[in-house]
Amino acid sequence: MTTFVYRIALIVPHAQRAAANRIALAMGWGAGCFSVPLARDSTGTATHWGLSAVTTQSFVDMLSSTQVGAEPEHLDPADVAAVMPVLLSAIGPAATPAGAQFDALAEGAGLVRIFPE
Amino acid sequence: MFQDAAGTIPVASSGDPVRLLLDKSGNGNHVVAASDAARPVYNATGGRHWLEFDGVDDELSTATPLPFSAQIFNCTAFRSLSYNASYPKIVCNRGAAGGDSERHPQIFLRAPNPDTVSASCGSTVRLVSVGSTVTGLDIVVHVLASATESELNANGFLSDGGGVTLTDGSTNPFTISGPFNKANMRFYGTLHVNGTLSDAEILGIRTHFSAKSGGVA
Numbered sequence: 001m002t003t004f005v006y007r008i009a010l011i012v013p014h015a016q017r018a019a020a021n022r023i024a025l026a027m028g029w030g031a032g033c034f035s036v037p038l039a040r041d042s043t044g045t046a047t048h049w050g051l052s053a054v055t056t057q058s059f060v061d062m063l064s065s066t067q068v069g070a071e072p073e074h075l076d077p078a079d080v081a082a083v084m085p086v087l088l089s090a091i092g093p094a095a096t097p098a099g100a101q102f103d104a105l106a107e108g109a110g111l112v113r114i115f116p117e
Numbered sequence: 118m119f120q121d122a123a124g125t126i127p128v129a130s131s132g133d134p135v136r137l138l139l140d141k142s143g144n145g146n147h148v149v150a151a152s153d154a155a156r157p158v159y160n161a162t163g164g165r166h167w168l169e170f171d172g173v174d175d176e177l178s179t180a181t182p183l184p185f186s187a188q189i190f191n192c193t194a195f196r197s198l199s200y201n202a203s204y205p206k207i208v209c210n211r212g213a214a215g216g217d218s219e220r221h222p223q224i225f226l227r228a229p230n231p232d233t234v235s236a237s238c239g240s241t242v243r244l245v246s247v248g249s250t251v252t253g254l255d256i257v258v259h260v261l262a263s264a265t266e267s268e269l270n271a272n273g274f275l276s277d278g279g280g281v282t283l284t285d286g287s288t289n290p291f292t293i294s295g296p297f298n299k300a301n302m303r304f305y306g307t308l309h310v311n312g313t314l315s316d317a318e319i320l321g322i323r324t325h326f327s328a329k330s331g332g333v334a
Contacts, residue, residue: 002129030122032152054156097199099201
């Protein structure tokens with residue numbers, strides 16, 4: 001049985017994108033995870049960046065503990081301190097429709113996805 | 118299929134994400150997700166197997182562009198789940214500049230025409246209606262293009278005509294769900310051939326993908 005039981009959407013402001021990507025890289029997710037551009041309107045310049053992924057209980061636990069001040073050993077405390085206060089997140093069962101979850105999170109912040117072409 | 122780019126963690130269960138999908142042709146054109154966030158999810162039920170792309174950031178691409186050919190054939194089986202973009206791309210072998218004559222095909226959907234499947238091929242964009250909205254419909258689509266003919270066939274609905282001139286000039290990889298305008302879809306598989314095939318060969322390929330997907334051969 002799969003351990004990927006959650007679907008998450010995460011969004012960070014442009015200013016914290018590099019730090020957020022470093023955190024994801026340090027967790028072994030690879031480079032450039034925050035790849036979805038967002039803005040106040042669909043033709044604007046990206047002000048925020050997001051991702052959608054299936055993930056595990058351990059990641060959700062880590063995210064929750066970090067949001068209340070824990071500092072995972074393998075992450076740069078400066079990056080965590082920069083990102084966590086401004087990180088937008090949504091967590092649901094793995095079967096959650098990804099696009100609807102992501103767009104609802106974005107809409108709550110007054111954002112929409114930018115489609116380059 | 119593997120959960121990691123290095124190919125060390127096999128996909129073992131329905132629900133596992135897929136970072137690396139190996140090319141079964143022997144040509145080494147494996148496709149990989151750029152990050153864990155870009156991984157589609159393997160699913161299986163009722164004897165069918167597919168990758169589910171989230172329509173947000175999931176994308177699989179070859180590491181380098183495929184070798185160029187002025188004669189191409191592609192057959193892909195998929196089921197669109199929703200329109201997360203106006204023009205979601207199913208597979209794309211288009212040139213980096215999006216030039217009309219570069220490489221191809223690019224198979225995509227159109228939200229404004231929700232009963233249609235489209236394919237850019239050379240300077241021609243072919244479009245067919247499959248008779249109902251494509252959302253939720255298993256589809257076997259093939260595209261062929263050469264100097265003497267071009268053709269799009271989606272579940273037996275056909276658009277064909279004269280030849281097209283394809284040129285190289287691309288640095289883009291072959292991509293499933295992208296680049297840009299990701300597709301929210303079940304992806305059953307794709308076969309890309311640098312060359313043209315006989316009608317019997319095409320029917321055999323379509324029949325194979327029909328059995329895998331439920332789309333019409």
